[in-house]
Amino acid sequence: AQSVTQLDSQVPVFEEAPVELRCNYSSSVSVYLFWYVQYPNQGLQLLLKYLSGSTLVESINGFEAEFNKSQTSFHLRKPSVHISDTAEYFCAVSLSNTGKLIFGQGTTLQVKP
């Protein structure tokens, strides 16, 4: 069965520090990989995705994630976080044969001044 594991439930970090949110997945079929962000009391917004090609993908607000097939990981990173990055971050996989989106448990990123 396919699954997604986010290794940290909460990540506290000071403003302007770097951050990494970890995500591992397991699947017997090829997958597409996503990171979604959920700000308080809002819906989920797509942050970035890996479908094929370059294993390093970037978002418009400075986040990046790298697909590592051998380690079945898709960790999210940002070199310098802002207070406004405080949110819940979800890693997800879409099974290439069904399109069904399976989410990890979420990681709360708390950026402190």
Add this chain to the structure above:
Amino acid sequence: DTAVSQTPKYLVTQMGNDKSIKCEQNLGHDTMYWYKQDSKKFLKIMFSYNNKELIINETVPNRFSPKSPDKAHLNLHINSLELGDSAVYFCASSQDGGNYGYTFGSGTRLTVV
């Protein structure tokens, strides 16, 4: 213009009542979904419709019944509401079977008292 809109945003009701949540998307997508987010923020797929046809039906009590009158609308009707149904329900839509990501609505917070 809102891409995926849900109504109502908040719903407070008593146990045993029947309620409906409505969802509409104006993106021209062919597939729509209902997800449930519990108090621990875990997201689980409930149903998926493709062009009005039910394609994903996870293990959900039969008190929950989705209805899709056309491919732009997917409603969720819940009979005999229970305390455990309290959650945030998200509607989403996608194109090409969801392999390229979903667009989510802002959610409906259901509280059963």
